[in-house]
Amino acid sequence: MLLPIQVVQKIYYMILAIIGVPVNLLGIVVLSRGKCGLSNCTTCYLVAMAFADLLVIFTEVILFQVNFYYFPQCFLDITPVCTVTYVLRRAAVDCSVWCTITFSFDRFVAICCQQVRTKYCTLKTAALVVAVTCTLLCLKNIPFYFTFEPGAIIDNVPWFCYDNPSYYTDSGWIAFDWFDTILTPLLPFALILLLNTLTIRHVIVASRVRQGLKNQNKGENHSDREMESRKKSMILLFSISGSFIFLWLLFVLDFMYYTITGKDINYYSISEYTFQQFGYMLRNLNCCTNTFIYAVVQSKFREQVKNILKYPFASIIQRITKQNI
Template structure:
């Protein structure tokens, strides 16, 4: 079963890399242009999320998974390089998650806290929140540099990476591992569910009050611009949050099961497959946001169509010149 899974994983990660890199790059370009009808604050959060997703695909998928399957012997297997790559991968993954949390909080303030909205929901605040979050998360992941030890020594060079056995027994590492998992994804799960629940409650109550104030009845079909704006914000927010929660759920359950069962590094074949499926789904979440934007944002779709049209025309002109 393990060999079959490795063959499937080999193809799936290649598909994620081939699809995820250009899709996320196009999304970054489109959102950075600021022509999608979104506020500066929202655009910065979305650009940061897509950028973090792109970094996850580069570090986790291309430089780790694809390297493992397609390049079994290259300089990336040198132990110090493996360790640096692990730090970058963990930092990119944490940023991808916590930028989603920051976006959730921002949308909560924008929808539910009208007095605070003018001060908090600004491009400057978004840049400050994102920069501070990124620096703190990178610093938090520096200890992962010491997570691996060499598998063998070739010409006095440490090659390959294996997890230190002390990781599973050392109280300091166990404490750090619990802190790491609480910070990502347990705490983000709680925060996203909490703020989404508060947002739903606020919008439900506010819509009832607003309908009563402006005299809307079920029989009438008049539109309310404010409620329509809230609806669009909620659709974007809940789609992104729901995608994150569903694709990370397996990884969360895997960690909880391992800790409760006290498995440590002693995995059987089925548990190893379950573990890798969790990582695969978690990585897949880095490819979904662009499709979510295209589905929920009409102006983003228009910009995407224009970008694709420009690329196709450029390719056609290049081919025509080549064969002229």
């Protein structure tokens, strides 16, 4: 019998899968067209984020959560398959998180580091950073393949993935687990807060300097294009990073809770388990929010979305009109 939180999750993850796939595909298509008024390097990072989020929806939500609730004991539960799926899930989540970090660092350089901006904020650098980061993260997660053992052998076929007891006792695996947890999400949390703080401080100082120069030249009434550009970049940056921090917060708090108290998550009470699962639900929701953020803060992105959504209907109407003529 399902717990109340599991009943909610059964409906929630199906809705998330139905919405998450087309939303991220739409984001990838619109951004890839390069008509949203964004720089090439920014577009590269945003496309990478959307693609990583799509992988999380596919691996974490569809192959794991939806499969668990709607298709129990299917071929995905065969031990070699579910171990590979688990590795892909971890790699997808890591890539999604660290693509957000690389984007945040790129915007930090663009706004705060004028001397290196022209060299670092390029399409070539962005593509290289994304490729190297995601490759290293995928390699980092390969050891997880060896942390499971079959739960049952049926007709000589190993089924289900059970944690190998040595994962919790062997010093090497314990060190690896700490390294993995620090890498995602503790270090990203700290980096985003640090980068945003430094960016805000730099912008405030720069604004005061520019305001002082404007006061000295009261006769001149011209728009500050540099500050307008920075303002748009900051709105996009803070919207994405703020959403990330908010949606990952419960997950991080749960980690801190069982780390500090020494609580075994396998023996959580119902209330503790509910809190933990809400953390996972919000974390996975983070993979659907970026496209909506672009639509809210980027007017050109909205225009491109409208054009793409109108295109099939416009084509049908055009063909019908030609046939009538």
